[in-house]
Amino acid sequence: MTADGLQFHRAVEDMEIWSTSSDGFSFVITYESPVGPGFRGRPGYVASWRPIHHSSGAIKIGGSPFNTFAEAEEACNTMLKYLTKQN
Structure with a gap:
């Protein structure tokens, strides 16, 4: 992890999907909306995580969807x- 926190990068050029990884965990932020291209759902930014080295599904972070990317x-x-405190 950098001093500024996780550094997200755009994972898919034509969709609002950002990803990053740190300390054995992968994080993804997607933008959902009820209409238009991309993921369907309540409007907002959905954040999720999963362990990198386990074949498990992503876990949505409580509070999603968020109003802003920040x-x-x-x-x-x-x-x-x-x-990281748990490990």
Whole structure:
């Protein structure tokens, strides 16, 4: 993890999907909306995580969907701090 927290990058050029990984965990933020291209759902940014080295599904971070990307990013940083304290 950098001093500024997780560094997300756009994972898919034509869709609103951002990803990053740190300390054995993968994080993804997607934008959902009821209409238009991309993921369907309540409008907002959905944050999720999963362990990199386990074949398990992603776990949605509580509070999703968030109103802004920054809120979703902050939730991912908070989850990483929690997860790394558990190990």
